[in-house]
Amino acid sequence: MVKCVSSFLLFSLLSVQAMSAENHIDLHQPKDFVDITTVAPDVQVDMRYFSSHNFIGRPIKGYNAPVCLLTRPAANAVKQVADRLRPFGLTLKIYDCYRPQSAVNDFIAWAKDPSQNQMKNEFYPQVEKNRLFEEGYLAARSGHSRGSTLDLTIVPLDSKIPIYDPGRPLVNCTASAAQRSPDNSLDFGTGFDCFSPLSHPDNVILTAQQRANRLLLQTLMRDAGFTPLDTE
Known part of the structure; x- marks a missing residue:
């Protein structure tokens, strides 16, 4: 689903120098960054x-x-995108925003450890973890560290985020929305962080409604100055 929708990078911030890595996103946020819920x-x-x-x-x-x-x-x-969705009873849900370099380093260390693969059946069932960087699903230098890239989806305005059940059997992120781990997202064809070609924006193996949902999000985000990443 393009990361259950997509990773989007704000056009106007592409030339902004990347912020220095931070270890705490709750108390020591980078200068000039804001909590999205305040906006x-x-x-x-x-x-x-x-x-x-x-x-x-x-x-x-x-x-x-x-x-x-x-x-x-x-x-x-x-906020511009959320304001346009509100009259239709919809809003955005964000999965990831600013990402400190310490998190990227954690991804790199994990990818080098073949023993850590407990989530493979859900998130990367058809890709070997040692190829996730090579195939573009992960990056050693993340655009998220600039604070202008985010992973998000569209959800009903009055919906609640499901509580995750770690005891639930893992289901392939490319399975139907009814089979996948519960999420209040509109159906974009795959789950969040689905490391699969089916998550790419140009995936044609979608229902008409899934294509419409992707197009809606991409159009609104582009209108607000963002561009989707081509691997998500």
Whole structure:
């Protein structure tokens, strides 16, 4: 689903120098970054790397609070999208925003350890973990560290984020929405952080509704100044 929608990078911030890595996103946020809920209170935040429901299966280093930090221009652009969705009873849900380098380093160390593959059946069932960087699903230098890249989806405005059940059997992220781990997202064809070609924006193996959902999000995000990443 393009990371259950997509990773989007704000056009206008591409030339901004990357922020220095931070180890704490709750108390020591980078200068000029804001909590998205202070700008767009309707937007839901489901910071997966603060939880154990992600491709590694545990909280990621550097994510010490379930807070979405973005640069002010990026946060304002997200608000524009949320404002356009609200009349239709919809809003955005964000899975990841600013990512400290310590988290990226955690990803790199994990990828080098073949013994850590407990989440493979859900997040990367058809890709060997030692190829995740080579195939572009992970990056040693993440655009998220600039605070202008985010992973997000569209959800009903009045919906609740499901509580993750770690005891639930893992289901392939490319399975149907009814079979996958519960999520309040509209159906984009795959789950969040689904390391599969089916997550790519140009995936044609989709239902008409899934294509419509992807097009809606991509159109709104582009209009606000973002561009989707071609591997998500």
